[in-house]
Amino acid sequence: MFHDLNALHAGLGGRRIVDLFAGDPDRAAGFSVRAGEMLLDYSKTQVDAEVRTALVALCDRAGLAARRDAMFSGAPINETEGRAVLHTALRNLDGGPVRVDGADVMPEVRATLDRMREFAGAVRSGRIAGAGGGFTDVVNIGIGGSDLGPAMAVLALAPYHDGPRCHFVSNVDGAHVADTLRGLDPARTLVIVASKTFTTIETMTNARTARDWMVAGGGDPARQFAAVSTAEDRTAEFGIPSGHVFGFADWVGGRYSMWGPIGLSLMLAVGPEDFDAFLRGGQEMDLHFKTAPWAQNMPVMLALVGIWHHQVCGYPSRAVLPYDQRLARLPAYFQQLEMESNGKSVAMDGTLLAQAAGPIVWGEPGTNGQHAFYQLIHQGKQVVPCEFMLAARGHEPELAHHHRLLVANCLAQSEALMRGRPLEAARRIVSDKGFEGAELERQARHRVFEGNRPSTTLVYPKLTPGVLGAIIALYEHRVFVEGVIMGINSFDQWGVELGKELATSLGPIVDGSEGAEGKDGSTAALVDFVHRNAGG
Numbered sequence: 001m002f003h004d005l006n007a008l009h010a011g012l013g014g015r016r017i018v019d020l021f022a023g024d025p026d027r028a029a030g031f032s033v034r035a036g037e038m039l040l041d042y043s044k045t046q047v048d049a050e051v052r053t054a055l056v057a058l059c060d061r062a063g064l065a066a067r068r069d070a071m072f073s074g075a076p077i078n079e080t081e082g083r084a085v086l087h088t089a090l091r092n093l094d095g096g097p098v099r100v101d102g103a104d105v106m107p108e109v110r111a112t113l114d115r116m117r118e119f120a121g122a123v124r125s126g127r128i129a130g131a132g133g134g135f136t137d138v139v140n141i142g143i144g145g146s147d148l149g150p151a152m153a154v155l156a157l158a159p160y161h162d163g164p165r166c167h168f169v170s171n172v173d174g175a176h177v178a179d180t181l182r183g184l185d186p187a188r189t190l191v192i193v194a195s196k197t198f199t200t201i202e203t204m205t206n207a208r209t210a211r212d213w214m215v216a217g218g219g220d221p222a223r224q225f226a227a228v229s230t231a232e233d234r235t236a237e238f239g240i241p242s243g244h245v246f247g248f249a250d251w252v253g254g255r256y257s258m259w260g261p262i263g264l265s266l267m268l269a270v271g272p273e274d275f276d277a278f279l280r281g282g283q284e285m286d287l288h289f290k291t292a293p294w295a296q297n298m299p300v301m302l303a304l305v306g307i308w309h310h311q312v313c314g315y316p317s318r319a320v321l322p323y324d325q326r327l328a329r330l331p332a333y334f335q336q337l338e339m340e341s342n343g344k345s346v347a348m349d350g351t352l353l354a355q356a357a358g359p360i361v362w363g364e365p366g367t368n369g370q371h372a373f374y375q376l377i378h379q380g381k382q383v384v385p386c387e388f389m390l391a392a393r394g395h396e397p398e399l400a401h402h403h404r405l406l407v408a409n410c411l412a413q414s415e416a417l418m419r420g421r422p423l424e425a426a427r428r429i430v431s432d433k434g435f436e437g438a439e440l441e442r443q444a445r446h447r448v449f450e451g452n453r454p455s456t457t458l459v460y461p462k463l464t465p466g467v468l469g470a471i472i473a474l475y476e477h478r479v480f481v482e483g484v485i486m487g488i489n490s491f492d493q494w495g496v497e498l499g500k501e502l503a504t505s506l507g508p509i510v511d512g513s514e515g516a517e518g519k520d521g522s523t524a525a526l527v528d529f530v531h532r533n534a535g536g
């Protein structure tokens with residue numbers, strides 16, 4: 001599939017990215033894409049006009065336009081689960097009907113959004129209150145897609161908070177729920193149980209613990225619990241009144257679900273208007289994705305550069321590096337979005353893939369990462385394509401000098417990765433320090449930066465709700481495009497099942513009601529260690 005691209009890659013030899021700039025004064029403009037308020041610069045990569053043409057050709061070869069239109073129109077493109085993939089309908093604020101099996105889903109989407117607005121307004125104003133008065137705190141209990149999206153976005157949009165404080169509990173480790181609830185008022189805390197299936201063991205265990213805590217502290221779960229789920233029968237069984245239950249359909253994948261009721265905690269924090277602005281940002285990216293020609297299409301070009309680095313150049317991972325502290329949870333969010341979607345070995349038709357479909361995604365905000373793992377990014381043997389993100393301005397005008405430093409650091413990193421420092425320059429540096437002869441040579445080699453390391457930079461004016469929506473939708477569509485080109489189903493996640501099954505079978509062994517016979521020697525020995533050390 002990547003035959004032409006592999007040939008082009010092989011022909012590059014030691015070509016340096018800096019030389020591409022020397023040969024083309026307009027390279028920065030020619031190798032960047034705009035969408036709404038954002039600019040994606042991919043000029044600091046090895047992609048040239050010929051490579052781009054070959055990459056763009058992949059889209060037509062993979063039937064991307066038809067696949068994209070099938071997704072937006074509600075066709076069951078999640079073929080292994082027989083489901084439509086319609087998270088885009090959740091942000092279809094002023095679009096037309098979207099049909100699943102012939103029925104327009106938009107009236108239901110709009111009705112649920114209106115109920116969320118009504119509920120959020122009532123909680124924020126105190127009209128809906130806990131046993132002890134208006135809600136001061138909201139605890140969202142969920143995991144994976146029912147946690148990472150709202151947790152990431154609540155932090156990202158901190159300057160827009162004017163509602164109750166929001167907290168997130170996900171891990172089944174009792175430390176998480178204990179540390180989160182400590183200090184909260186059980187009679188003035190709203191607990192949202194967010195689970196698409198309402199069966200996830202971590203979420204249900206944490207939800208029961210929170211309910212016990214609330215009852216013990218004088219709170220009233222009948223007033224102070226809400227649920228977000230596709231399984232409304234199970235929410236009723238848990239005792240959550242129907243007026244506090246916000247449903248959604250199975251055509252919303254967990255990791256794509258923050259646009260609907262799973263985003264309730266975000267709406268409570270920032271208010272319905274800012275939540276709408278977030279949806280609108282996503283919707284604008286949808287429109288761009290549907291209409292822009294491939295080479296000017298931001299999600300498509302981000303995907304194609306990703307394919308170039310992962311499938312053609314063979315770089316196994318990519319780093320997401322937001323120079324935006326409030327995007328601290330974005331790398332974790334993208335890990336689920338990208339790795340749960342495209343971490344697959346089998347094509348849609350069941351055949352084994354010849355190569356990995358999706359890369360390992362990791363990262364941390366700058367500038368913190370610079371003082372931790374950038375050493376490897378600059379001088380390690382592995383090449384890690386970096387995806388920088390940067391706002392032109394922050395939310396703290398009085399701290400503009402901080403922001404200028406942030407910008408300078410971000411731009412310095414991509415420049416350093418590209419330029420590097422040749423041996424000659426390193427020799428001059430150590431010679432100025434007084435080194436000579438063999439020691440000069442030895443010292444100089446430690447200060448060489450190979451350079452020629454690729455990066456992209458996404459810049460936006462400011463991290464507003466609309467910009468955040470656009471960034472999330474950009475990456476969703478990027479993952480989709482990569483999946484279509486690789487011929488996989490990006491919308492199932494069978495790989496999480498086996499561990500869940502084994503955890504269930506290990507439960508009785510860990511609690512001692514069954515023996516570990518039949519388990520492998522390592523597992524049995526580890527259980528034995530835990531049993532011997534569990535007391536005290």
Ligand code: F6P
Nearest residue numbers: 144145146195196197200254496
């Ligand atoms: O870990 C697998 C997974 O199914 C994710 O895809 C999902 O986001 C998460 O678990 C939580 O599932 P639920 O929302 O059903 O509790």
